[in-house]
Amino acid sequence: MKAEAGWRARARYAFDKSMAGGAVALIGWLGLISLIVIILAGLFLSLTGIAPEGGEPVGFIEGAWESLMRTMDAGTMGGDMGWSFRMVSLFVTISGIFVFSALIGVLSSGLENKLDELRKGRSRVLEQDHTIILNWSPSIFDIISELVIANQSRRNPRIVIMANRDKVEMEEEIAAKVDNLKNTRIICRSGDPTDLYDLSIVNPQTSRSIIVLAPEGDDPDSQVIKTVLALVHDPKRRQQRYMIAAEIRDAENAEVAGIVGGGELQLVLADDLISRIVVHTSRQSGLSAVYSELLDFDGCEIYTLEVPALTGKSFAASVMAFENCALIGVCDRNDAVHLNPLPNRVFEAGDKAIIIAEDDASIGTWGEDIKLDREAVIAPVKHPNQPEHTLMLGWNRRGPIITRELSRYVAKGSHLTIAASTPEFESEIDALALPVDNMTVTHRVVDTSSRSALDTLDIDSYDHVLVLGYSDHMNAQSADTRTLITLLHLRKIAERAGHHINVVSEMTDVRNRELAEVTRADDFVVSNKLVSLMLAQASENPYMSAIFAELLNEEGSELYMRPVTDYVSIDRPVNFFTIAYSALRRGEVAIGYRRLRDNDPDERNLGGVVVNPHRAPAMTYQPEDMIIVLARD
Template identity: 65%
Template sequence: MANRDGKGGRGLGARLRYEFDKSMAAGPIALIGWLAVLSIILIVIAGAVITLLGITPEGSGPLDFGEAVWESLMRTLDAGTMGADAGWAFRWVMLLVTLGGIFVVATLIGVLSSGLEGKLDELRKGRSIVLEKDHTIILNWSASIFDIIAELTIANQSRRRPRIVIMADRDKVEMEDEIAQKVPNLRNTRIICRSGDPTDLGDLAITSPQTSRSIIVVSPEAEDPDSRVIKTVLALIHDPDRRAEKYQIAAEIRDGKNAELAQVVGGNELQLVLADDLIARIVVHSSRQSGLSAVYSELLDFDGSEIYTIEQKAIEGSSFGDAMMAYDSSTLIGVTDAEGKVWLNPPMETAIRPGMKAILIAEDDSTIEVTASPLNVDHTAIALYRRQEQTAERTLLLGWNRRAPIIAFELSRYVAPGSMLTIAADTPELQADVSTLMISGSNLQVEYGIVDTSSRAALEGLDIPSYDHVLVLGYSDHMDPQATDTRTLVTLLHLRKIAESAGAHINVVSEMIDVRNRELAEVTRADDFVVSNKLVSLMLAQASENENIGAIFGDLLDEQGSEILMRKAEAYLELGQPMTFYTVTEACRRRGEVALGYVRKRPGMELDARKMGGVVVNPRKSETLTYEAGDKIIVLARE
């Protein structure tokens, strides 16, 4: 059948209605436009009627068209204006105009209200583009994000107008409220939240990665989080509209098996933080050296001394050993070559060539300077070399989670022959997990038992005082963080009572999931607490600021690299006499080691506001102290 207008339409009326519908779909602006047209028509018609029919208010002369239109306009905008009108003909015309005006104004108010509500809903969705420069972007959402923000606000204090942009698949207002609740002190940093999928190129563009200073990709609270992290990195790196300059990306990967794929995707623009490996290695190192977790926390957070990689023209041409002595308020721990490769504690005779950068521990990059003052080294206070022989160790592991196999493997790389690891936990998969443990070499033997680690009687049956080290892990694979830490606290309290009953000191290192529970855990008097989420957050924050931090900590925590050790002061020094830290540095330099600090536990140390337990990293070398039995020197050594 042919169309009635012969042009493929359905008549003029239908086409006009279609055009009207299209204009209405344009939104509030179109609605306001139609109301304006309607108002003009109403006012013009009323003005024309008054002029043509000669209708005038009583006691007034004839109105021209302009005056009639003005009178109509006033009554359209304000219904009360017609109250003073006189003459019934004029009143009837103005009544009709006023009623039309009421309809127009009421509709206009409704349109404006609806438009504003829609705009607020749009703003709540967080879909507007971020127009910032030199900002830090955090992608995805997890419990680690609050510690990351807290650390970045400290690092940003010296910057002008610092911004942190967060994008996650969550409601924008909910994110802002939660951040305001858990990170109340943002200092001079402003937080900007956006809702979206970080794996989507269109959503990523909202955060303006092309103008960012650094990007942090946290492991999301979702199934298969590593896949989402890798896909996010892929979207950043291979975005067709990406900038030409390289990004500085720090990404969290939970399973080390996915690290190789992530590195292939990210290339030299990506620093990986292997969360489980990082925590497991620090647990192992801390278990063998009480107080070591405080050293790692000091190097990782921004409140105190941290690691900087910076060009230092003043030491070019010097040997590494001589350059170590050139700083009073900073500690030189290594160098990077022209290609950016990290060398921690290189041989003392290593020449520092142009193009190399110094790796230093300092309170702030502004405090790094070569000191011209003469060295104050007391050679008579340096003791003869006393080598400490390694002996077999017995370690007890209480509790179980996905990091336990990594801990067992790391432990097997360090212990002496004849060492024993006893595993006691009550998870359903314990037997299967233990049967698949990977152990390096034959130095470590493993035994296990199904034990309720929250039972005092069960723990006493393990003869805990006979162990050299006790590691307490949370059941985080089966419980939420608070329930996990609660059970860990119960175990720690039992261990404290067992130690008191036996009149012995038990070297206990515990993993805590939530940093807020650390203060509660201190009543148990464990030697060290490794706060899992906190360490990962610190590492991600540092990696976003220092492109070499991943390689530096990879070297520190690897058996083949340089290692932070805490050794008795008498192994380096003659005790009981005052000396500067220059002397300590020289004593370590003679053994091919770097002196990082010391541990001096004195009365009142428990009042330390930062809870360092007597650990001091990067002291001034000109500071004079007297070391006594029980004091330790913190060194960076290759052993």
């Protein structure tokens, strides 16, 4: 009995294991049952000699064939004659009905399960030269839009996205928020980007570039670092280097991320990037449009490439060698970036030129004689820096970074007043440590959305007003709504004062910028948009992170807007070659201008900013026009 029970248990266990194999195993069992029925019926007919009425007995093969026909088609037995043969046919037909009914159910269930599996996004991607985006954040839609523009010249471009979200939900949200994918196809997969098996699903081995976003939630930087670690140190990774662009929120985590990613990683320090651009824009209205123009793919971009024609030429001569491009720096053979180097710095073999151009096909040296109006060139003039009084309304995690950065640029004797009403505001102000003593800081606990509270701040006495969103304690839309209320109050205060107040605001969602236009603020720095643009550019240009690190570093060369009258005489039309030459005499590189004209087209809403203008045509300037230059101070 024990042996029999053991045999039955083992048989049942073997059957259970085979059934656990899924649809394929079930189809196998149904096929086996059908085969047994057909063989038994064929043997029975051949051994008993039972045949249709009026017919002759059949052999095993013919009997098996007749049984197979009745198994597959129940209507076949309709023409059978003779009750003995009918009974055999009825048994075979009923068996066939059972088998095929079960088979249809198994196939239907298997197909449904397969579709569910596909909807879950767990199938492996077999693309080549694709861009991978890991994790999900509000920045992803702008990144996709930028990559779509960059991919227009490519054949069959693909963007593969993996995040801990439902595949169908990701696809629906992308379809709703990205207007036109053009020739780019989006492929979504669900999975954990920190897991080696899940990473293999998106096939990083054949990817062109990888973007790692900081996900929403607690401690996003640790997720980014772990994802980079999984990519770089995967035992099955490819031998050639990856091109990874990763977003890090807290600059204190940058060193660890750099150690993990090594030379394959470009870090985009989100809060640091936004804070530095906010500081630059708050002191020079219009600069956010310049940064946006340099970062997005619609218009001019920064390219890093070898230009053999420049070998042996000085940097100054090379700057004047382009008509449709703007040379701004050199990337040496050690991949070190030098923006606006010394004018006599000579291009050597292997050096790469850092150039602003509409596209790489338009990059070419100027072959004609350069026409300069040397009489229009004005001798360099130094304007001493004056102390500045700045008001910051609102507070978030970028507030301390902005305060420290602002202190590096302003003249000695400057003052910053910070007004906000967040719970940790006063404790963070008390913990502030400025790197230099150029600026003093005071603070007031004020409801910045209250008109009566704003009236107590004497706002029209400040040189600059900077409005931050309460993005640490509110969602993006609520924070932007409160910012809009503050900006509307500032507009009314300026109208009452009867003079212009220089106002720069930080926005979270780019879609709110159009609403903010009614506030007539001088500039808007859209945080999510800037991070998205930077990540998209870094995924295409391996030097982009280093270029912007120097561009936003007070020790390197930075972007400035300066009066055109500091460079050329405006009593007659001059070409941009002449302005570029005048800038070179001051140790600067001119890359564009800002002209506010009612009849000038501004389809891209850049506030009259033109980056990389054609240099040969002469233009007429007015005293309020500005030249955009790359300068050391």
